[in-house]
Amino acid sequence: MKKVKLKIPATVANLVCGFDILGMAIHEPYDEMEIRLLETPEVIIKHKDQFGLPEEPSKNVAGIVLLKIQEHFNLQNGFEVIIHKHIKPGSGLGSSAASAAGAALGANIVLGNIMSKDEMIHFAMFGEELASGVRHADNIAPCIYGGITLVKSTDPIDIIPLNSPDLFVTAVHPQVEVKTSDSRQILKKNITLKNAVEQWGNIAGLVAGIQKNDFALIGRSLNDIIIEPVRSILIPGFDDVKKKSLEMGALGGGISGSGPSIFMLAEQKETAEKIAALMKSIYDEMKIESFVYVSKINPVGIEIIE
Amino acid sequence: MKKVKLKIPATVANLVCGFDILGMAIHEPYDEMEIRLLETPEVIIKHKDQFGLPEEPSKNVAGIVLLKIQEHFNLQNGFEVIIHKHIKPGSGLGSSAASAAGAALGANIVLGNIMSKDEMIHFAMFGEELASGVRHADNIAPCIYGGITLVKSTDPIDIIPLNSPDLFVTAVHPQVEVKTSDSRQILKKNITLKNAVEQWGNIAGLVAGIQKNDFALIGRSLNDIIIEPVRSILIPGFDDVKKKSLEMGALGGGISGSGPSIFMLAEQKETAEKIAALMKSIYDEMKIESFVYVSKINPVGIEIIE
Structure with a gap:
């Protein structure tokens, strides 16, 4: 698959008492993201929303993740990404994590499943670092794994998927x-x-x-x-x-x-x-x-x- | 049943990272305790071991628990207790909890199951208080419930029995x-x-x-x-x-x-x-x-x- 369209959920980090370790995916709101593998090495980011986020790849949360993946795997290919963001930046609902996790998971699909979940989380954390200065995975982990996740450690990455209660x-x-x-x-x-x-x-x-x-x-x-x-x-x-x-x-x-x-x-x-x-x-x-x-x-x- | 003989296990509190909240029952070592319901109101404690623990009921861990139960339920009966202690006092293996939990659970049996597990824990904590000055349930809870327990709160008593892994x-x-x-x-x-x-x-x-x-x-x-x-x-x-x-x-x-x-x-x-x-x-x-x-x-x- 050279192109994929994703629905990326909002996430609730901390879950009250689990500061910096727990996170939960929800269904609403969500972002949409299209990722296409390019034969040429450019990374192109287009935001189809009203939030005025930077589209220069090195300054964009999805962009930096793709640049890091490109660099790590020494890829000759690039990516074109179209983001329809509905999770408002600054809401506390994992808006930057959605861009970062979506980029990592989308890239993995168009590249033919070359990464484990934890590798995707590794790359997605570069997006969180760009957004907030902190390499954290509280929001990324439930985006990638679904349900409720425990981030036991980010270095090394140790994510424990928990149950997903029917609530x-x-x-x-x-x-x-x-x-x-x-x-x-x-x-x-x-x-x-x-x-x-x-x-x-x-x-x-x-x-x-x-x-x-x-x-x-x-x-x-x-x-x-x-x-x-x-x-x-x-x-x-x-x-x-x-x-x-x-x-x-x-x-x-x-x-x-x-x-x-x-x-x-x-x-x-x-x-x-x-x-x-x-x-x-x-x-x-x-x-x-x-x-x-x-x-x-x-x-x-x-x-x-x- | 007017008389019962119990095997009361040692317990490991804290489980390393769960300071003051987790505890686990093990099989070895264990205490033995016989409790007999008396028609008269005395509480008699006899230690058949070499540890020289006080036998005066108000100064004995099992004794104080029985006195509190007697007082609370306004009992006309008393208890005779024979303790064969094998869990060494001061070992950190729940020796006082074994006496306290055994007395509460044994009294409950000879009285015809008048208490819930959490009520037994309530009374057994008087024994821990006598032994260490602190009303804690980290050792008592796994003694009463078995397996591994989480003491989420002692006031009110909120004990969560967890799984008992085959280890x-x-x-x-x-x-x-x-x-x-x-x-x-x-x-x-x-x-x-x-x-x-x-x-x-x-x-x-x-x-x-x-x-x-x-x-x-x-x-x-x-x-x-x-x-x-x-x-x-x-x-x-x-x-x-x-x-x-x-x-x-x-x-x-x-x-x-x-x-x-x-x-x-x-x-x-x-x-x-x-x-x-x-x-x-x-x-x-x-x-x-x-x-x-x-x-x-x-x-x-x-x-x-x-």
């Missing part, structure tokens, strides 16, 4: 700017051992709940006493959204990645949709534009649509 | 004294966020490995960069035992509870026995007496033998 996800993206670098800088460098122990009880509970499909356990493990209290200050309406979503029947939820998006898990579609309406109304009242998405946890990750 | 455990108890209170006091009160994130990657990996029966993942998750480097200083020979056990094929291991016992996991009985001989020879060479135990992870916990 609904409501995500809201309020139109406020939170820079990943800011939301990382405000974190305290030191924490108490007591808080760390409570946090790792929650992480252990969350992983056990995911593996046992114990939804109540997942819900009561979605607590973060270390990162959320600091980061949520940057997100207007956060406390209100969380409190009222839980009252409405959400299992739990919190900040998606470094924000400003917020996600909530629910067992029933009806609950997820009521939470979506609630989120919208909270931001309407605050006169903050917002986008709301309801979908299920996405067990497959990136899909080939053509 | 061998080698434990060595070198005859050196490490007081739980000392080994707790030398811990740093603050840790870096960076180390905490690495630790919770290991915990998440360990829980995922246990639930997936992925032995290699269990092995590479048994890393503790926070507690072990500090506590292992109190245990002579620790580094040597760990390094050589791993070279010999152990999946991983570390300090049992707060020490001085050390445990190692292995897939094959032969490996576990070779590790046992290795441990013995290391301490023989150091002129430190040691006791070595080889058994499997114990999926059932306390057993009724009569």
Whole structure:
């Protein structure tokens, strides 16, 4: 196959208590990306969206990934990429990861499956590095593997795919700017051992709940006493959204990645949709534009649509 | 049943990276305990062992648990308890937890199953409090539930039973004294966020490995960069035992509870026995007496033998 069209899902990193290690693919929103193998060595990036992202390959998240693949495999071929981005940059829903993971997985397909999943993740991390300065895989891993993933280590790459519980996800993206670098800088460098122990009880509970499909356990493990209290200050309406979503029947939820998006898990579609309406109304009242998405946890990750 | 005889297993708390939250029951060593319901309200404790533990009920780990049960249920009955202790006090193999959990579970049987597992844990924690000053359930929980348990919270009690992987455990108890209170006091009160994130990657990996029966993942998750480097200083020979056990094929291991016992996991009985001989020879060479135990992870916990 010399050409492929992909559907690349948004992802929710951290999953509240799993800061820097957990991530989850969802169905909505998603990007579309077409990749074509060229006989000549150019890398051409075209964005068919309104976000004004740079198209010069070395400055583009998908582009840098392809350049690295080209260099590593000493390819004579190039790539033409057309990106229809729907996951808004800066949303905290893995927009840069979608470009990076899509480029790596798409290149792998048009090159005839020359890479393992972990190799694709290796190359995709160059895209994350370009976007945020940090080589992380919290969003890339669930994009490539689907479902919920544990990034046990990025050097060496050690990704553990977890179960994909049959749950609904409501995500809201309020139109406020939170820079990943800011939301990382405000974190305290030191924490108490007591808080760390409570946090790792929650992480252990969350992983056990995911593996046992114990939804109540997942819900009561979605607590973060270390990162959320600091980061949520940057997100207007956060406390209100969380409190009222839980009252409405959400299992739990919190900040998606470094924000400003917020996600909530629910067992029933009806609950997820009521939470979506609630989120919208909270931001309407605050006169903050917002986008709301309801979908299920996405067990497959990136899909080939053509 | 007015009388019961129990076999109560040793337990390994922490499981390296799961400080204060994880615990595992093993088959060897174990205590034996006979509990008889009395028509009169006395609580009588008799130790048929050489450890010189106090037999006055309010000063005895099993005794205090029975007094609390008697008080809570406003019982007119008393209990006579005969303890054959084989799990050495101060070994780090859950000796006090065995007395406490055995008393709670035994009382429940002779009283006609009036308590849930979590209620038994509630009462057994009074025994741990008497022994160490801390109401913890890391050792009690696997004694009562069997296998590997996650203590997500003790207030309220929230215990998550995990899988019980089909693995061998080698434990060595070198005859050196490490007081739980000392080994707790030398811990740093603050840790870096960076180390905490690495630790919770290991915990998440360990829980995922246990639930997936992925032995290699269990092995590479048994890393503790926070507690072990500090506590292992109190245990002579620790580094040597760990390094050589791993070279010999152990999946991983570390300090049992707060020490001085050390445990190692292995897939094959032969490996576990070779590790046992290795441990013995290391301490023989150091002129430190040691006791070595080889058994499997114990999926059932306390057993009724009569």
